[in-house]
Amino acid sequence: MTRKFIPINQESFDLEDLDSSSIALPKNLLNGVKDQFNRPLKDLRISVTDRCNFRCTYCMPKEVFDSNYQYLPHSHLLSFEEIIKLAKNFVQLGVQKIRLTGGEPLLRKNIEFLIEQLAKIKTLDGSDLDLTLTTNGSLLERKAQSLKDAGLQRVTVSLDGLDDDVFKRMNDVDFAVSDVLKGIDKAVQIGLAPLKVNMVVKRSVNLLEITPMTSYFLGTGVTLRFIEYMDVGATNGWKMDEVVSSSEIINILSSEFEIKSLAPSSIGETAKRYSVTGKSKQAVGEIGLISSVSQAFCGDCNRARLSTEGRLYMCLFASTGFDFRSLLRGGASDELIMQKIAQIWGSRNDRYSELRGQNGAKENSTKKVEMSYIGG
Ligand code: SAM
Ligand code: SF4
Numbered sequence: 001m002t003r004k005f006i007p008i009n010q011e012s013f014d015l016e017d018l019d020s021s022s023i024a025l026p027k028n029l030l031n032g033v034k035d036q037f038n039r040p041l042k043d044l045r046i047s048v049t050d051r052c053n054f055r056c057t058y059c060m061p062k063e064v065f066d067s068n069y070q071y072l073p074h075s076h077l078l079s080f081e082e083i084i085k086l087a088k089n090f091v092q093l094g095v096q097k098i099r100l101t102g103g104e105p106l107l108r109k110n111i112e113f114l115i116e117q118l119a120k121i122k123t124l125d126g127s128d129l130d131l132t133l134t135t136n137g138s139l140l141e142r143k144a145q146s147l148k149d150a151g152l153q154r155v156t157v158s159l160d161g162l163d164d165d166v167f168k169r170m171n172d173v174d175f176a177v178s179d180v181l182k183g184i185d186k187a188v189q190i191g192l193a194p195l196k197v198n199m200v201v202k203r204s205v206n207l208l209e210i211t212p213m214t215s216y217f218l219g220t221g222v223t224l225r226f227i228e229y230m231d232v233g234a235t236n237g238w239k240m241d242e243v244v245s246s247s248e249i250i251n252i253l254s255s256e257f258e259i260k261s262l263a264p265s266s267i268g269e270t271a272k273r274y275s276v277t278g279k280s281k282q283a284v285g286e287i288g289l290i291s292s293v294s295q296a297f298c299g300d301c302n303r304a305r306l307s308t309e310g311r312l313y314m315c316l317f318a319s320t321g322f323d324f325r326s327l328l329r330g331g332a333s334d335e336l337i338m339q340k341i342a343q344i345w346g347s348r349n350d351r352y353s354e355l356r357g358q359n360g361a362k363e364n365s366t367k368k369v370e371m372s373y374i375g376g
């Protein structure tokens, strides 16, 4: 069987152009689907809103996302019913983990209803889905209990520093650290765990927060993950000078803590894990380093991303998505939807981070989709 190559980096791609007969659904679905580099489809990230109450400079800079910015009208968003139908199809093809994201996912009205329905879906081997959500934490204290009651298992909270001035420079809406910390405490207290905290490091802003953040979460059971500032989207004015590499972070931490590399806990894991021990030897913890710029991890990338309006992206840095909303609204059967997903995944050859070094990081930069639209 010859596979049709799908050019992912073009402005638009019409699903009608995919010849469904060229790739059949795998006979044994338990094997799931594999892409051109033999990577299985395991992880689906669903963006439930393109809106956010923060204006993080590295994601939704104020100058672009101002009062004139045109967000998607409500009718363009996938409805919960549409998301649930698609999620079931993805799980039938091998997806084991679903992460809700955005924009700020807790801004989507009645998100608990969506979680309740997703939590009922079983994976191909009959297990519960690994169901999680990434949030800026601003509404977490208020919503943690209802999220847990709806069936959410755990959360990842983004927090870029403990110093209020630094954090406010990052979120750019004057939001205080203490309110995010209250959300984290509440989530841990009610068992939305293991909880992870994501910290994006931008050299000129929060470099000095690396050590205090590590000390703060040491011994709490919370895993702190440092994310290299990425050239995602086309609006954040990304510069290599602002990236603090994972190896530099390890060097910084090594002067204060004992750091030891840990084995990966799963294939396709984005973060490299390390154990951290305090000078007193009493406090221990785990940190993760997400080296999206300095050490590409495309080789095991098993993630697909569904945008707020139902476009499917094969890579965080893709410029083109496949329009599943039209397919759904045209009454497509589950079988047809699964065929399209299998075909798109089967043709996938994305590995942007690996190619970044060879092709130049800013190539294609005006076309890449925004993180707030595609979800992190
Ligand atoms: N609003 C939620 C939040 O901030 O957690 C969810 C969406 S946000 C796009 C998901 C993750 O992407 C966050 O942890 C955020 O820090 C990260 N992120 C956004 N822009 C980034 C960039 N340019 N480089 C690295 N990480 C980024
Ligand atoms: Fe909003 Fe999250 Fe982007 Fe910050 S990183 S602007 S909180 S979507």
Ligand code: SF4
Pocket: 297, 298, 299, 301, 302, 303, 314, 315, 316, 317, 350, 351, 352, 353, 354
């Ligand atoms: Fe996956 Fe694309 Fe990131 Fe590589 S660059 S790890 S393919 S999302």
